[in-house]
Ligand SMILES: [Zn+2]
């Protein structure tokens with residue numbers, strides 16, 4: 001039986017600024033500042049409740065990004081309320097929040113979604129309090145999440161990969177953070193992988209490495225060259241590179257959280 005096909009909408013919920021290029025792509029142009037968008041993804045389909053991937057920078061406290069020497073802006077059209085309304089949904093309609101990880105620009109607004117169960121890898125929550133990536137895990141977010149564990153049915157912590165619906169697979173990866181999670185979704189364009197911050201910039205990290213020259217000369221199948229450059233922000237370089245390789249190898253559609261290439265390639269609906 002073929003797997004159901006789901007729709008993914010891109011929600012553009014904030015823009016980040018003053019980020020060093022070498023933070024985004026390992027050792028790339030230190031000193032150059034790059035702006036990037038912040039996306040959330042809305043997954044919908046016939047047999048699932050609306051699911052939201054990540055919840056951005058805290059809307060009531062955008063200057064929280066100053067803790068990393070960065071800026072965040074959000075226009076009135078970029079609020080979660082406005083972005084969901086664009087696709088016919090309200091905050092109350094969201095029944096599931098999936099976290100790629102819990103960094104400062106990914107888990108700020110969980111408290112806006114009263115009817116959502118929160119699903120994430122247990123080890124990401126553990127890692128968030130381990131003082132390895134310091135200010136990237138704001139105590140405001142993490143304290144809230146720890147409290148939610150004690151609300152019956154509110155949080156589901158996973159310890160293994162999980163297929164939460166036919167064709168939607170949560171996969172724990174230790175690229176970027178120890179508990180980062182890929183969300184693999186069957187779409188009409190093939191397998192989409194929402195890969196959090198494992199990849200910040202698909203072109204610079206994954207497409208710039210030439211193929212082995214000996215093979216390139218015989219590449220009559222036009223296999224696309226790919227690389228495995230890490231982001232500049234990782235906890236374990238080896239794991240970060242392995243995670244990039246895996247996404248590039250498996251995905252038909254790569255959906256990072258901060259890569260404007262997503263909208264250029266696919267628009268706001270996949
Ligand atoms: Zn991150």
Ligand SMILES: [Zn+2]
Pocket residue numbers: 103105106197257258
């Ligand atoms: Zn991020």
